[in-house]
Amino acid sequence: MSFMEIKDLRVHYPIRGGFFNTIVDHVHAVDGINMEFEKGKTYGLVGESGCGKSTTGKAIIGLEKITSGKIIYEGKDVTNQRRQRNSPYNRDIQMIFQDAHSSLNPRKRVQDILAEPIRNFLNLSDSEEKRKINELLAIVGMPEDAKVKYPHEFSGGQKQRIGIARAIATNPKLIIADEPVSALDLSVQAQVLNFLKDIQDELGLSYLFISHDLGVVKHMCDHVSIMYKGRFVESGSKKDIYQTPQHIYTKRLLSAIPTIEPSSRVERKVERITVENNYQLDNHQYFDANGRVYDLQAISDTHEVAMSEIKEGVK
Numbered sequence: 001m002s003f004m005e006i007k008d009l010r011v012h013y014p015i016r017g018g019f020f021n022t023i024v025d026h027v028h029a030v031d032g033i034n035m036e037f038e039k040g041k042t043y044g045l046v047g048e049s050g051c052g053k054s055t056t057g058k059a060i061i062g063l064e065k066i067t068s069g070k071i072i073y074e075g076k077d078v079t080n081q082r083r084q085r086n087s088p089y090n091r092d093i094q095m096i097f098q099d100a101h102s103s104l105n106p107r108k109r110v111q112d113i114l115a116e117p118i119r120n121f122l123n124l125s126d127s128e129e130k131r132k133i134n135e136l137l138a139i140v141g142m143p144e145d146a147k148v149k150y151p152h153e154f155s156g157g158q159k160q161r162i163g164i165a166r167a168i169a170t171n172p173k174l175i176i177a178d179e180p181v182s183a184l185d186l187s188v189q190a191q192v193l194n195f196l197k198d199i200q201d202e203l204g205l206s207y208l209f210i211s212h213d214l215g216v217v218k219h220m221c222d223h224v225s226i227m228y229k230g231r232f233v234e235s236g237s238k239k240d241i242y243q244t245p246q247h248i249y250t251k252r253l254l255s256a257i258p259t260i261e262p263s264s265r266v267e268r269k270v271e272r273i274t275v276e277n278n279y280q281l282d283n284h285q286y287f288d289a290n291g292r293v294y295d296l297q298a299i300s301d302t303h304e305v306a307m308s309e310i311k312e313g314v315k
């Protein structure tokens with residue numbers, strides 16, 4: 001049973017120009033997407049830079065204006081309530097950002113950063129608030145004395161943990177995680193991802209996990225939507241998307257995931273020999289002796305994808 005539905009969501013940004021700075025066109029950043037969220041599940045949103053992932057997340061939480069479409073939360077249309085301070089929707093849907101540093105107020109101590117959502121949404125006494133702050137720090141694995149420090153006194157991974165503590169302060173149902181680990185070192189990435197999974201089980205959270213990295217999404221998500229130019233080209237369970245992708249764009253994205261599996265490394269080497277026997281057209285394409293053009297990203301990976309990318313070419 002889903003607790004939230006996104007229906008035909010569109011966010012179009014006006015492009016202004018001309019002498020009078022009038023609207024001359026629109027960027028269709030999000031162009032008619034549908035989603036459903038169930039408790040305790042993680043939903044991946046994947047696609048290349050500029051395809052509309054962040055705009056989707058921001059529109060859902062209310063940081064971006066929606067051009068059309070609806071958000072139904074627990075059976076109610078909340079599309080126009082998203083920006084209302086202190087609404088149940090604002091309490092239950094939280095967000096964590098790629099850049100934990102700039103999302104934390106540098107002038108506030110950790111205890112004040114964490115107290116803000118608590119004061120906005122939970123009616124606690126001073127002593128209960130202090131207890132809640134200690135509890136949040138313990139959940140995210142930070143020592144109690146962290147609360148008297150400022151954000152700049154922490155490492156990137158620790159700052160992201162503080163961002164997560166702030167997001168879970170209101171006991172949310174859904175956390176929108178926009179590239180939450182892409183600014184972190186690889187070893188810290190794994191720690192934060194595993195930690196997000198642990199608290200998901202403990203707190204019964206759902207995530208909308210936004211990333212350009214299909215490897216990370218595979219590790220985290222139950223359901224995946226592939227976004228291209230504001231639309232979903234394909235959506236399905238993790239198994240569907242990774243084992244039997246249908247859309248050529250999904251196949252291309254999958255073929256670009258680096259692999260450390262020895263058998264795949266041999267396959268790549270064979271492909272590279274094939275590439276060397278062809279002629280390079282530019283940085284992105286090769287053509288073979290018959291004048292057929294291959295996409296570089298595709299040809300450097302599995303043969304199956306390379307074949308499906310063949311186009312009529314110019315020799």
Ligand SMILES: Nc1ncnc2c1ncn2[C@@H]1O[C@H](COP(=O)(O)OP(=O)(O)OP(=O)(O)O)[C@@H](O)[C@H]1O
Nearest residue numbers: 013027029047048049050051052053054055056212
């Ligand atoms: N405020 C804005 N005004 C006009 N266009 C915008 C605005 N914000 C985003 N866009 C455009 O909307 C499109 C989608 O942007 P968005 O940031 O959602 O992409 P993304 O998939 O999250 O990319 P990235 O992974 O690089 O963050 C892009 O073409 C972007 O240039």
